[in-house]
Amino acid sequence: GAVVSQHPSWVICKSGTSVKIECRSLDFQATTMFWYRQFPKQSLMLMATSNEGSKATYEQGVEKDKFLINHASLTLSTLTVTSAHPEDSSFYICSASDRRTRAQRHGELFFGEGSRLTVL
Amino acid sequence: AQSVTQLDSHVSVSEGTPVLLRCNYSSSYSPSLFWYVQHPNKGLQLLLKYTSAATLVKGINGFEAEFKKSETSFHLTKPSAHMSDAAEYFCVVLFYGGATNKLIFGTGTLLAVQP
Numbered sequence: 001g002a003v004v005s006q007h008p009s010w011v012i013c014k015s016g017t018s019v020k021i022e023c024r025s026l027d028f029q030a031t032t033m034f035w036y037r038q039f040p041k042q043s044l045m046l047m048a049t050s051n052e053g054s055k056a057t058y059e060q061g062v063e064k065d066k067f068l069i070n071h072a073s074l075t076l077s078t079l080t081v082t083s084a085h086p087e088d089s090s091f092y093i094c095s096a097s098d099r100r101t102r103a104q105r106h107g108e109l110f111f112g113e114g115s116r117l118t119v120l
Numbered sequence: 121a122q123s124v125t126q127l128d129s130h131v132s133v134s135e136g137t138p139v140l141l142r143c144n145y146s147s148s149y150s151p152s153l154f155w156y157v158q159h160p161n162k163g164l165q166l167l168l169k170y171t172s173a174a175t176l177v178k179g180i181n182g183f184e185a186e187f188k189k190s191e192t193s194f195h196l197t198k199p200s201a202h203m204s205d206a207a208e209y210f211c212v213v214l215f216y217g218g219a220t221n222k223l224i225f226g227t228g229t230l231l232a233v234q235p
Contacts, residue, residue, distance in 0.1 A: 004163070006163075034222070041230075042227070042228070043225045043226060044164075045225075049222065091161075093163055093164070095163075109166075109223065111156075111164040113163040114162065114163050
């Protein structure tokens with residue numbers, strides 16, 4: 001299947017600093033990427049939908065100025081957590097749909113392995 | 121409105137015994153439904169999907185699920201559990217949001233497999 005890579009897998013940062021997480025589709029073009037957040041022992045919560053070349057669409061309650069999303073190309077989307085605080089510590093997962101197969105139309109997404117952020 | 125409910129947060133079975141993970145959905149249209157599996161500190165992997173074709177869907181690793189419209193259910197089953205099946209399982213419904221579709225995740229069921 002299609003491969004989605006996230007980097008870094010683990011990151012620890014000090015409170016007040018910013019952290020960037022990358023999501024890449026390695027062998028396909030992704031017009032749309034999704035960013036999820038997962039708290040321990042909880043489900044995935046959709047944060048935002050990232051469309052290539054346009055502004056991201058944020059879910060209700062997600063601060064767009066805090067979680068900056070950029071989708072500059074068909075293979076790369078980035079999530080930047082600005083001025084991170086300990087409550088931002090979480091597991092962040094991206095997913096992408098394959099433009100060629102239009103899998104998104106049927107809901108099939110390919111997920112990255114996630115990035116665990118710990119803010120001290 | 122579309123939503124999905126996973127009735128059990130934890131399920132524990134013995135190796136070699138059947139697995140049943142329950143899922144009920146609510147949808148205004150004929151839904152698309154999925155089961156994803158997540159191993160610890162890993163991303164998600166698609167197990168199987170229902171998109172209005174055959175009601176009994178076979179997936180990877182011996183899993184299958186049956187779509188029952190009358191019961192609004194999409195339970196996941198496997199005849200014989202293996203130790204490697206221990207993971208978190210998510211039932212997911214596809215939300216048709218206009219230009220972009222979204223996946224709505226259930227709260228997950230943690231499957232433990234005892235030797």
